[in-house]
Amino acid sequence: MADTINGMPVEVWEKLQARFPGALHPAQPPERGDAEGYPQGGEHRMTRSVSRSVLQNRPRYEGVLVHSRHLLDVMRFLRDELGYVMLSSLTAVDYPEAVGQLPPHIDVVYHLFRLEGGGYVVLHVHTAREGAILPSLTPEFAAANLQEREVWDMFGVRFDGHPDLRRLLMWEGFDGFPLRKDWREAYFEEEHKPFRSRFPEGGSPLYAEERTPYHANVRYSREFAEHNLHVDEDFSEADALLYERMLSADRDTDKPLKTEEMILNMGPHHPSTHGVFRMAVRLDGETVRHLEPVFGYLHRCHEKIGERNTWLQNIPYTDRLDYINGMTNNLAYCLAMEKLLGWEVPERAEYIRVIMAELSRVVNHVLAAGFFSNEIGMYFTGSLYALEERELVLDLFEAAAGGRMMFNYMRPGGIARDLPEGWIERARALVRGRLPKKVKQMQSFLLDNEIVRARSVNVGMLSAHDAIASGVSGPVLRACGVRYDIRRAEPYGIYDRFAFDVVTREHGDAFDRVALRFDEVWESLRILEQALDAIPEGPIQSHRLSPKMLIPPGETYARIEAPKGELGFYLVSDGGANPYRYHIRATSLLNLTPLSALTRGVKIADVVSILGSIDLTMGEVDR
Amino acid sequence: MARQSQAGSVSRLPEVPPELQSSVNLTTLDQVYAWARKRSLWPMLFGLACCAFEMIATAASRYDTARFGMEIMRASPRQADLLIVNGTVTKKMAPLLVRLYNQIAEPKYVIAMGACAISGGPFKEGYNVVSGVDRLIPVDVYIPGCPPRPEALIHGILTLDARFDHESIRDIRAFQTGEDKGIPEPALGPDLLNWRDLEGLVGPPEEKR
Numbered sequence: 001m002a003d004t005i006n007g008m009p010v011e012v013w014e015k016l017q018a019r020f021p022g023a024l025h026p027a028q029p030p031e032r033g034d035a036e037g038y039p040q041g042g043e044h045r046m047t048r049s050v051s052r053s054v055l056q057n058r059p060r061y062e063g064v065l066v067h068s069r070h071l072l073d074v075m076r077f078l079r080d081e082l083g084y085v086m087l088s089s090l091t092a093v094d095y096p097e098a099v100g101q102l103p104p105h106i107d108v109v110y111h112l113f114r115l116e117g118g119g120y121v122v123l124h125v126h127t128a129r130e131g132a133i134l135p136s137l138t139p140e141f142a143a144a145n146l147q148e149r150e151v152w153d154m155f156g157v158r159f160d161g162h163p164d165l166r167r168l169l170m171w172e173g174f175d176g177f178p179l180r181k182d183w184r185e186a187y188f189e190e191e192h193k194p195f196r197s198r199f200p201e202g203g204s205p206l207y208a209e210e211r212t213p214y215h216a217n218v219r220y221s222r223e224f225a226e227h228n229l230h231v232d233e234d235f236s237e238a239d240a241l242l243y244e245r246m247l248s249a250d251r252d253t254d255k256p257l258k259t260e261e262m263i264l265n266m267g268p269h270h271p272s273t274h275g276v277f278r279m280a281v282r283l284d285g286e287t288v289r290h291l292e293p294v295f296g297y298l299h300r301c302h303e304k305i306g307e308r309n310t311w312l313q314n315i316p317y318t319d320r321l322d323y324i325n326g327m328t329n330n331l332a333y334c335l336a337m338e339k340l341l342g343w344e345v346p347e348r349a350e351y352i353r354v355i356m357a358e359l360s361r362v363v364n365h366v367l368a369a370g371f372f373s374n375e376i377g378m379y380f381t382g383s384l385y386a387l388e389e390r391e392l393v394l395d396l397f398e399a400a401a402g403g404r405m406m407f408n409y410m411r412p413g414g415i416a417r418d419l420p421e422g423w424i425e426r427a428r429a430l431v432r433g434r435l436p437k438k439v440k441q442m443q444s445f446l447l448d449n450e451i452v453r454a455r456s457v458n459v460g461m462l463s464a465h466d467a468i469a470s471g472v473s474g475p476v477l478r479a480c481g482v483r484y485d486i487r488r489a490e491p492y493g494i495y496d497r498f499a500f501d502v503v504t505r506e507h508g509d510a511f512d513r514v515a516l517r518f519d520e521v522w523e524s525l526r527i528l529e530q531a532l533d534a535i536p537e538g539p540i541q542s543h544r545l546s547p548k549m550l551i552p553p554g555e556t557y558a559r560i561e562a563p564k565g566e567l568g569f570y571l572v573s574d575g576g577a578n579p580y581r582y583h584i585r586a587t588s589l590l591n592l593t594p595l596s597a598l599t600r601g602v603k604i605a606d607v608v609s610i611l612g613s614i615d616l617t618m619g620e621v622d623r
Numbered sequence: 624m625a626r627q628s629q630a631g632s633v634s635r636l637p638e639v640p641p642e643l644q645s646s647v648n649l650t651t652l653d654q655v656y657a658w659a660r661k662r663s664l665w666p667m668l669f670g671l672a673c674c675a676f677e678m679i680a681t682a683a684s685r686y687d688t689a690r691f692g693m694e695i696m697r698a699s700p701r702q703a704d705l706l707i708v709n710g711t712v713t714k715k716m717a718p719l720l721v722r723l724y725n726q727i728a729e730p731k732y733v734i735a736m737g738a739c740a741i742s743g744g745p746f747k748e749g750y751n752v753v754s755g756v757d758r759l760i761p762v763d764v765y766i767p768g769c770p771p772r773p774e775a776l777i778h779g780i781l782t783l784d785a786r787f788d789h790e791s792i793r794d795i796r797a798f799q800t801g802e803d804k805g806i807p808e809p810a811l812g813p814d815l816l817n818w819r820d821l822e823g824l825v826g827p828p829e830e831k832r
Binding site for chain 2: 173175
């Protein structure tokens with residue numbers, strides 16, 4: 001686009017320059033064009049020295065470089081005066097070696113969006129690798145809370161002023177910061193896949209177990225001696241810090257009646273927590289005084305594995321993020337790759353993508369409502385209605401992609417395989433015939449039910465302001481009355497061609513969040529009808545893909561309106577066959593940011609109601 | 624029964640008088656026990672990751688595990704006798720998984736569902752992933768797949784059912800004398816401290832303390 005500089009609108013850049021003269025630098029040096037004529041999709045593997053020199057020039061890098069002492073001022077200016085209210089993604093990239101004139105550093109990256117759309121602003125802040133420290137945004141930008149904790153956990157960047165800087169995904173006391181480039185896991189074999197032991201000759205691969213001293217996936221630091229091999233009986237260091245936080249936060253010492261409070265752990269094994277999510281709750285009688293979510297029980301090291309994988313190898317991994325919506329995860333990752341590659345997608349593939357994404361949304365929303373009814377006590381009954389419809393949609397997915405849950409269906413530049421014979425007719429019959437009837441039935445069973453209303457109306461009220469500030473997206477945000485949908489705000493693919501409404505509700509309580517999902521199902525069915533009628537014949541893939549395809553150097557952030565909200569992929573390529581940085585902006589994690597505030601002062605039974613209405617998948621929360 | 628155990632083999636069953644044959648059925652205690660247990664396995668409602676969704680789908684109307692006596696999933700380990708490990712076991716989860724296993728009353732069975740539970744699966748190399756749940760607890764049936772289809776899970780459950788026919792109450796752990804200490808819970812140190820892996824290196828945790 002002509003009116004952008006470094007990926008951001010020109011006027012924003014000019015205003016920033018005027019407000020902070022001399023303090024900001026483009027992250028991209030003026031000489032451009034290094035990426036032109038770059039081999040794309042070629043078979044050969046680049047040598048590391050070539051890729052290193054490409055990295056030094058940092059072409060196609062976005063945004064502005066901000067000194068850490070200006071960070072808070074720039075952020076405030078962007079939020080208060082330019083309207084960049086959504087701190088969407090906050091992550092870091094580790095550069096263990098000098099890049100051009102830059103010494104080894106950790107680059108913390110902030111992506112900001114406006115509600116009106118119109119591109120993002122990227123801020124880069126550098127910090128030294130040793131004793132890495134940056135000012136925390138959390139006191140003023142709630143959305144930074146969990147993301148800063150994650151950066152501390154994974155990269156070891158301290159955030160000065162963060163009220164609760166504990167590890168997010170790993171436990172307290174874990175050795176090392178795993179996403180640093182020089183940190184190697186116990187089963188480390190090589191920096192990048194495909195490993196020489198398996199490709200191209202194959203032969204007899206070494207078992208990963210044979211490379212570690214304990215024949216298990218563990219690794220201890222050199223200082224960790226035998227005499228350290230004991231731990232406290234009751235709980236480890238991790239929980240000690242957690243309970244300390246629980247007991248110190250929001251103490252009300254002026255209570256007229258002295259009562260004894262207790263700490264209750266809900267989860268990680270609990271029927272209402274959607275998997276392995278843990279909430280440590282401080283209770284006064286039945287009233288929640290403080291709730292601290294504990295993450296990481298399903299942290300599968302997605303990003304570290306993703307940075308070892310080749311670009312295409314990551315597609316099946318994305319299926320396992322939010323495992324209800326494999327299709328939309330595929331889509332977001334492929335969009336990000338296409339942005340870096342500059343590839344177009346054939347018409348038919350675009351339609352198929354929309355159809356798959358919207359079918360996925362229908363399944364997700366219906367399931368979310370079903371599981372919500374689980375959590376408020378209708379044991380499995382509500383889910384059974386949802387699961388029945390899910391099976392029918394999964395049949396369609398299976399016919400197209402070959403798998404029920406894990407699809408590996410989308411590719412950069414198109415999709416993997418075309419629809420089989422008769423698929424469109426089957427889909428049309430489902431979308432026109434059965435689904436509307438069944439969704440209507442389920443909607444009336446659930447939403448007109450007096451008990452459901454009693455358990456959810458006015459429970460867990462989230463204001464629009466708080467929702468935006470804490471980085472909430474998707475149906476949770478729209479239930480607060482914010483008309484924000486990425487399909488409309490910044491349309492990707494061919495969403496601008498379809499007629500559909502961005503539905504909202506006003507109250508932002510648990511009931512609205514559930515009810516809004518049904519409203520969205522109707523809009524999805526509208527899109528599906530249009531797409532199924534208009535889908536053209538034609539090719540489904542614009543480029544030939546090779547397993548070790550290269551992607552030109554640069555960075556990008558692509559996002560979609562996934563069923564749960566904004567799903568973003570932040571990719572950095574150094575021109576090689578693997579992502580240099582592969583970060584997932586997880587919807588479910590960010591949607592949990594306001595959980596602690598939402599549950600303060602409610603009854604313990606309402607906690608499950610609130611959690612159920614947020615709709616999370618642990619695979620995506622913990623990655 | 625006592626005579627049978629002394630003999631070490633099942634003796635020939637006595638004849639049932641003809642007038643009682645409509646109401647008396649002779650069998651062995653083992654068979655009665657197996658018959659009863661086969662049709663009343665209660666799995667624990669324990670969802671770890673993606674495979675949990677296929678487990679839920681298996682319990683739902685299309686596949687319907689109620690056909691096999693699994694009417695209900697119990698959230699409490701105390702009320703369950705089958706642990707379906709359905710998903711990636713992370714190191715952070717490992718101590719809790721062992722604790723849950725220890726809390727299930729004997730006789731108890733474990734199904735490792737899916738590639739992650741068997742070996743770590745696609746996430747094996749991850750620094751927070753346990754390479755297979757059998758490093759922590761004993762496993763009876765392995766179901767490959769990523770995730771296994773509901774049919775595969777049903778097949779796994781039926782495989783477990785078939786095992787009951789060959790079991791004798793004489794060697795079931797629940798009827799053994801002596802105290803069952805359970806499996807020592809792994810601990811979270813600089814990395815996962817699994818006492819079973821460390822046995823060669825240091826003593827069991829009690830001796831260390």
